Amino acid sequence: MAPRTLGTVVVHPLVLLNISEHTTRTAAQSKAGTLTNTPLICGALLGRQTENQSEVFLSFELKFNEQDGQSSTTLYELDDRHYLTRVDQMKQIFPEDEFIGWYVVGSSTRVSPAIAALHQQIMRGHPTALLLVFDAAFETGEGGASLPLAVYETLPPTRVERAKLQHNHGADHDDSTTVVDYYVESASDSGIPLEADTVWASHLVPLRIAIDSGEAERVAIEHVANVSRPTTMEIMLGEEAMVGSRSHGSGGDSSAPAVLTSKMATFLASQRNAIDMLHRDITVLKTYVGEVISGAAPFDPEILQLVQRVLCNRPVVQNDELFDLAMRQEETNFQMTMYLANITSTASVVRNLSHRSNAALSAARNKHQAYVNVNRESGMFEGGMSSMFGGGSRHARQRGFGHFR
C-alpha cells in the first residue's frame, strides 16, 4: 500500500498560542495542586478543508472525563455534551469553521498508545479527523528550527496485520529518527470477514505543516513576539512596590509607564533581529557550500540550485533611474514631514513663551502701578508700556495662532 499524503496543513499561530496557554495553565494548576483529575491537555481544532489542504484557524479545550476502574480500555471518555455545546458556540461567531480535528499535548510529537486510544474515540464521530500532537518539552536554541508539533491525517481504514498495530503500541520508539507508521484500530461495520491476525485500522500519515497568518493576526503576533514581556514577579506582586515610590498627591500622573521605551528603539530592534536572522541563514548557506567544495558534505544539485536562486535575488535593483527617483521622493517626503513637525512644535514653543512673558510683564506692571501713576505726567512711558503689553499680547496671540499651521 503506497502511502498517500493529503498534502499540507496550514496552522495559524493563534492555535499554537492557544495550545501553549492551555498547557501553561494546566501545568501551573497542576503544580499548585488545584486540579481535580489528571491533566489531559487536548482540544478541538476548527478550520476549513479543501481537497488537498486543511487550514486550522481556531481551537478550544475539550473535556475528558476520567474513568475510574482499570476495566475499561480507555482511561478517558470524551465529554460529548460539553464538546457539542462549545462547537455550537463557536459556530455562532465563526460560522465558516468546522471541526476538523483535535490536538493533544505530550512530551514528544509521537503518537503514543494513549493518544491512539483517544484518537479512536474521536474517530467514532469524525472518521477523518486530523490529529495534532504538540511537543511541550521542545528545546530552544540554535538547533531547533522546526515547530514543535506534528499533524497526522487519518486515512480510511484498511485491513492491517495485527502486528503492525502492536508495533506502535508495544515497542518504545526512543529513537525518534526512525519513521514509524502509526495505525489506529477502528471499528468496522462492513461485515467483511477478517483473516486471522488482521484488523481494520486507519493509517496516520504525517502532513506537511505550514504556518500562515491573517493580516491582523500577523500584527498581533509580532506584538507578542517583540513587545510582550515574559511574565515577571512584578505582575504578581501587583504594583504595591512601585506605588510606594510614586508620588500620591494629585493622582494625576498615574499612567506614566515605569520604563520609558521609545517606539523608534523597538522598531530598530525588530529590524536588527530580522537582519540577524538573514545573516544567520546566509551563514548556513555559506558553510554548506564551503563544505561541498571541500568535500565534507555530499553534492546535491537540487540544494545548490536553490542556493543559486537565492544568490541571484540579491541585487534586485542597481542603478535604476526610476528607483532612485522614487527613493529621492520618499526622502523629500520624509524631510518635509520632519520640517512641518518641527515648525509645529516651534510655533507651540513660541506661543508658550509669549503667554509666559505676557503673564510676567502684566504682573510686573501691577506691582509698579503706584510708580506709574505718580509719573502720570510723563505719560509716554506708561502708555508706551501698556500698549506694548496689551498690543503685544494680542499681537502674539494672533501671530502665534494664525501661524500655527
Next chain:
Amino acid sequence: MDAADALKLFELDNNIVPLSASDEKVYCYDGQLQSDQLDQRPWRADPRYYRKVEISSIALVKMVMHARSGGDIEVMGLMLGKVVGQTMVVLDAFALPVEGTETRVNAHHESYEYMVQYLEQCQAAGRQEPVIGWYHSHPGYGCWLSGIDVETQMLNQKFQEPFLAVVIDPKRTMSAGKVDLGAFRSFPEGHIAAKSQDTDSDGFQSVPLNKIEDFGVHADKYYPLDVGYFKSSLDQRLMERLWRKHWVSTLSQSPLITNGEFTTLKMLELAEKINIFSKDAKKNVSAGQIIRESDAIAEEVSQGYASNMIKKRLFGGT
C-alpha cells in the same frame, strides 16, 4: 493496552513543561486570594485604584483578530482574568455574537445567555477566572470611550467590580502595523476628576473631528490605565520558533508604502484641527494634542525612512 502505561504518558508533574516561578503564579487561579482582595472593595476609597493592565498573549491575539474580523462594524467580547494588587490581569478573551453599529455597542439578551453558557463551558474545561471586563472595537476612530461606552462601563462598575473596558482600533492597528489598544475605567457617578493637565498627559489619542465632540464631553468621566503585555515562557519559546518563519515580512515590508495612505489622512486631519485651533482656541482641540499628533506622524515617517536606509545599505549594492 495497558491503562497504567497510558496514564503515565500524560503526567505533567515531572516538569514536561518548564515553567518559570512567575508563570505559575500568573496562570494559576486562586479563588480565595481573589475574594480576599475584592472583599476590601479598594475601588470605593480610590476611584483610580487600578492603575495598570497586563494582557496575556492569547487574549491580545484573540481580541485583535476579532476586532479586525468586524471590518467597519463594531464588535464586542468579554475578558477573563483576575486582579493582583492594583493591576488587572487579563488572561483570556472571547467574542460575543453581537454586532454594534457606529458607537452603539450593547449587550443584548441573547448574548447574555451566550455569555453565561460560555463561562460554564470554560469552567468545565479548567479555566477558572471570572469575567474581568469587556472589549469592543472602534474601527478607524481611535481608542477612547464614547458617551454610550461610558454609560455601559459605569453600569458594569456599579454591579460587577472589578470591571475593565478595553477598546481596540483594528483599522489603525492594521495601517500602522502596531496594536492600537486602550484600557479604561470610569469614575463613579458624580466624581469630579482632577482636571488640570490630566487628559493631556494621559493616553494620547488622535480622535477624528466628527467624533471629537463626543470625545470631549465624556473625556473626564473615565481614566486610562497603563497597559502592559506578557507571555508565558512556553509562549516565548514558541515565538522564537515562529520568528524563524516570520522575520522575512519584517524586512520585506516598507512602512512608508503600507501606511502611505493613512499617513496622508492623518496629516489632513491634523491640518483641519490646526485650522480650528487657530480660529478658536477654546474648542475641543488643544495645542498639546496637535503637537503630539504631529510628532507621532513624524516619528512613524522617520521609522519608515530609517528602514529604507537600512535596506538600501544592505541590498542596494554600493
